[in-house]
Amino acid sequence: MTQDLLDGEPTSGFQDLLGYHLAEWAEGHAVLELAVERKHCNRAGVVHGGVLATLIDTSCGFSATYCPVPGRVRRVVTLSLTSSFLGQARHGIIRAVGRMRAGGSRIVFCSAEVLDEDGKLIAMGEGSFRYRTGSKALEGVPL
Secondary structure, rough: HHHHHOOOOOOOOHHHHHHOOOEEEOOOOEEEEEOOOHHHHHOOOOOHHHHHOOOOOOOOHHHOOOOOOOEOOOOEEEEEEEEEOOOOOOOOOOEEEEEEEOOOOEEEEEEEEEOOOOEEEEEEEEEEEOOOOOOOOOOOOOO
């Protein structure tokens, strides 16, 4: 599923390590899904805050970088990120829903919510992101 949405772009090593995938992607919107495994949990047996922060950061970044042109990509770098942890998950599939909220010529602002398998909000955050060279335009740059 990820490969289709990424149009041939290989997954990152970090994505492979954590095991999340891009489930939905459109202009200003991205959804990541992660099947919770033992490797995602802290000593208390719940999903580690670092995993949740990664999903917030990554879903925000994807929400700002949708590119409809085959063979081309858009990229951002994270300038700032905040996160709040509101609940816990021990198992199931968690979803991070990222949305681009506003932006200028180089800087965009995004937010994300992480939901457990029952749709309960377990984390949320927001960040500011800077477009990499050539990535502001919807047509992006060659892959």
